[in-house]
Amino acid sequence: MDNYKCKTCGKEHAVFKAVEVSKPERILEIAEAERAQRVKEIQGSYLIDDTLFLLQGDIFIYKEEEEKPFFTWSVWVSISLADFQSKAKELEERKNVVFDGQLETALPFYEKTKGLKVKVFINLDYDYSVVKIAEASPIKEDQSEKITDVRVMTLLDRFYHPLVKS
Numbered sequence: 001m002d003n004y005k006c007k008t009c010g011k012e013h014a015v016f017k018a019v020e021v022s023k024p025e026r027i028l029e030i031a032e033a034e035r036a037q038r039v040k041e042i043q044g045s046y047l048i049d050d051t052l053f054l055l056q057g058d059i060f061i062y063k064e065e066e067e068k069p070f071f072t073w074s075v076w077v078s079i080s081l082a083d084f085q086s087k088a089k090e091l092e093e094r095k096n097v098v099f100d101g102q103l104e105t106a107l108p109f110y111e112k113t114k115g116l117k118v119k120v121f122i123n124l125d126y127d128y129s130v131v132k133i134a135e136a137s138p139i140k141e142d143q144s145e146k147i148t149d150v151r152v153m154t155l156l157d158r159f160y161h162p163l164v165k166s
C-alpha cells in the first residue's frame with residue numbers, strides 16, 4: 001500500500017509510515033534566553049531544570065497480516081530524573097528497564113496525545129526505546145491490537161485534513 005484514495009477530498013495520498021519529530025515542544029516553550037541555563041543536552045536527550053528527563057522513543061503500530069510494525073512514530077517522552085536515576089544500575093547492567101512517563105509529542109493522527117501516560121522500555125543495547133501508551137485513548141487501542149486498512153486510511157486522513165472532524 002503506497003497510495004490510497006482519500007474519502008475526504010477524492011485524491012490519492014501517499015501512505016507514509018514513519019514520523020520523526022525534531023525538538024521536544026517542551027524545550028521550544030522555554031524562552032531562548034533561559035534555555036542555556038535550564039536545559040542540558042545529554043547524548044540526544046535533554047534534562048530540564050535537573051528534574052525532568054526527555055528522551056526519544058518509538059511508538060509502533062501493527063497492521064493486520066503484517067509481522068513488522070506498519071507505523072513507526074518517533075516521539076518524545078518525559079520521565080522524572082529521580083525515577084531514571086533509581087534504575088541507573090539496571091540500565092548499566094544492560095537490563096530491560098521500564099519507566100512510567102508522559103508523552104510529550106502531539107501526533108497529527110489523534111485529537112490529543114500530548115500528556116498521555118506511557119510506559120517507556122529502555123535497554124541501552126538497543127538503538128531505540130519503545131513507548132507504549134498506558135492511558136485509555138484511541139492511540140492505546142491502535143497499539144493494543146493490529147489495525148485494519150480502513151483504520152490506516154482514517155489515521156492518514158487526519159494528517160492530510162487536520163481541520164475535518166472525523
Ligand SMILES: [Zn+2]
Pocket residue numbers: 006007008009010011013160161
Ligand atoms: Zn484527501
